[in-house]
Amino acid sequence: MKTLLILVGRTVNKHFCAGIDDYNERIGHYMPFEIKVIPDIKNTRNITEEQQKQAEGELILKQIQPTDTVVLLDEHGHEYRSTEFSKWLEQKRNTARRLVFIIGGAYGFSNDIYNRANEKISLSKMTFSHQMVRLIFTEQLYRACTIIKGEPYHHE
16 A cells, blocks of 8 residues: 655655654665645735635645545544554555655635545644644654554554
8 A cells, every 4th residue: 555645835844854764764664655735825915815825725635646545634524542553554554555644735615625535533622833743743644554453663
């Protein structure tokens, strides 16, 4: 199974970039993994939040194939413990051709993206910056891979 993480806008904090790059490399030892960055929408002062979400959504949809299993990182999604997420991921590895996770922009997702999504996952009831969510999610994906392999990274 191939796994893709789509991000809206580049990661600007160099410390987050370093961590994301590290986990990206680590995940690659367990499964094919790619991070795709959708460019920020320009001149957002001249458009509404809804128009910005719509424009971002159109760019995201261009990256998604009809057979993809699409999972949004969304505050209203299902919350998993790390071990539960690893079981969920292992099940997806057996059923999905390509698993696509999406972290949206500052205002969330357009209705078109919500309608295309197969599932939603929440990392926490707390709110994190979209920049920080990237690092937290890549770490959790790596952790899930090590749990699946029975490696000692995760401790109960």
